[in-house]
Amino acid sequence: MEDLEKKRLEGFERVFGAPPTLRVSAAGRINLIGEHVDYCGGKVFPASLNLCCTVYARPNGTGIVNVYADDLDENAKLEIGKIADYKHLKWGRYQAGVAYVLAQAGYPLVGCDLYYSCTVPFGSGLSSSAAIEVATAVALNEIAGTPYNLKEMALLSQKAENEYCGVSCGIMDQFASAMGKKDRAILLDCKTLDYEYVPFALGDCELIVANCNKPHSLVESKYNERRAETDAALAKLREVYPQITCLAEVTPAMFEEAKGVLEGKIRDRAEHVVYECARVGEAAEAMRAGDVEKLAALINASHDSLSKLYEVTGREPDALAYAARRQPGCLGSRMIGAGFGGCTISIVKKECAAAFKAQVGIEYQRETGYAASFYDTSIEDGVTVRRL
Ligand code: GLA
Numbered sequence: 001m002e003d004l005e006k007k008r009l010e011g012f013e014r015v016f017g018a019p020p021t022l023r024v025s026a027a028g029r030i031n032l033i034g035e036h037v038d039y040c041g042g043k044v045f046p047a048s049l050n051l052c053c054t055v056y057a058r059p060n061g062t063g064i065v066n067v068y069a070d071d072l073d074e075n076a077k078l079e080i081g082k083i084a085d086y087k088h089l090k091w092g093r094y095q096a097g098v099a100y101v102l103a104q105a106g107y108p109l110v111g112c113d114l115y116y117s118c119t120v121p122f123g124s125g126l127s128s129s130a131a132i133e134v135a136t137a138v139a140l141n142e143i144a145g146t147p148y149n150l151k152e153m154a155l156l157s158q159k160a161e162n163e164y165c166g167v168s169c170g171i172m173d174q175f176a177s178a179m180g181k182k183d184r185a186i187l188l189d190c191k192t193l194d195y196e197y198v199p200f201a202l203g204d205c206e207l208i209v210a211n212c213n214k215p216h217s218l219v220e221s222k223y224n225e226r227r228a229e230t231d232a233a234l235a236k237l238r239e240v241y242p243q244i245t246c247l248a249e250v251t252p253a254m255f256e257e258a259k260g261v262l263e264g265k266i267r268d269r270a271e272h273v274v275y276e277c278a279r280v281g282e283a284a285e286a287m288r289a290g291d292v293e294k295l296a297a298l299i300n301a302s303h304d305s306l307s308k309l310y311e312v313t314g315r316e317p318d319a320l321a322y323a324a325r326r327q328p329g330c331l332g333s334r335m336i337g338a339g340f341g342g343c344t345i346s347i348v349k350k351e352c353a354a355a356f357k358a359q360v361g362i363e364y365q366r367e368t369g370y371a372a373s374f375y376d377t378s379i380e381d382g383v384t385v386r387r388l
Pocket of ligand 1: 037
């Protein structure tokens with residue numbers, strides 16, 4: 001047995017006094033392109049990672065869901081009858097939120113012990129919270145023996161984050177975590193939730209995920225501010241185009257025609273969304289056609305727009321992406337996720353990957369004082385379930 005698995009199983013018995021009966025994993029994600037457009041009804045292009053949240057579980061015959069995290073040594077006792085009352089918890093409220101929305105949607109809850117072990121780095125922009133939510137939703141249903149579908153679990157997980165935890169995130173992260181497939185990217189239309197899998201193929205290049213390791217700050221308030229700004233832009237553009245229901249329905253040509261009704265930052269935010277949505281379609285085409293250079297150029301354009309128009313990058317993510325682009329064999333690099341810290345993805349020729357990591361690490365640290373981390377990633381199934 002793998003060492004890590006053995007350690008976790010021993011940990012479970014130490015904490016809960018008996019072995020688990022179930023193991024569920026839900027993945028973190030990268031997003032190739034389509035950033036800050038999911039809540040505007042745009043298309044996104046994420047893929048689920050080998051980095052994941054794993055939950056070991058067993059029913060405990062009580063009315064309590066016990067949760068414990070081995071990486072944080074945190075625990076919480078969630079009484080099923082009082083599941084609405086845990087919003088204040090510093091740790092455990094994501095799990096409580098998922099249990100709460102499941103119960104509200106009519107899924108029965110059964111008392112159980114849940115042991116969390118997460119390899120998605122927290123606060124990294126790789127969606128550790130979505131991984132925790134989706135893993136919790138699946139584990140609770142598996143323990144209760146209730147049939148469920150993964151798309152529904154993604155939606156309920158998002159609902160928990162929006163309504164219980166107070167973060168107004170879109171659907172991308174939970175969807176990618178629940179619906180991801182090995183060696184596939186998901187082209188997801190966030191307005192209709194239609195999706196298709198596109199083979200994740202980068203020819204003689206690989207995808208390198210790097211963390212700028214600057215602690216996120218202000219993410220939630222800035223995120224909610226951007227959402228309000230895009231709502232304001234939509235309201236103004238509807239004066240010109242009454243038929244539109246979301247910003248993603250505005251094409252670049254429509255935007256150029258009507259942008260005079262928008263002012264200052266609101267215009268910049270809308271411009272990012274409109275052109276980012278256009279780039280997603282081109283990127284999916286480029287990936288299908290094996291045109292990695294084109295894909296990488298679009299990735300660069302995405303970052304530049306997030307930096308200049310949407311203003312969600314900041315000094316460190318900019319420094320990391322630009323250090324990456326200076327390296328031989330790097331075709332493109334950008335920040336992913338909500339921003340204000342977190343991770344970048346870079347498309348790099350395989351033969352240059354080792355030198356790339358070393359040199360980016362040096363240049364980034366010289367510039368910012370932070371040491372970057374690089375992860376060994378692969379694209380894997382979003383959810384896996386195993387009876388033990
Ligand atoms: C966070 C949110 C997502 C999405 C991204 C930005 O990861 O959870 O819904 O909005 O930011 O693209």
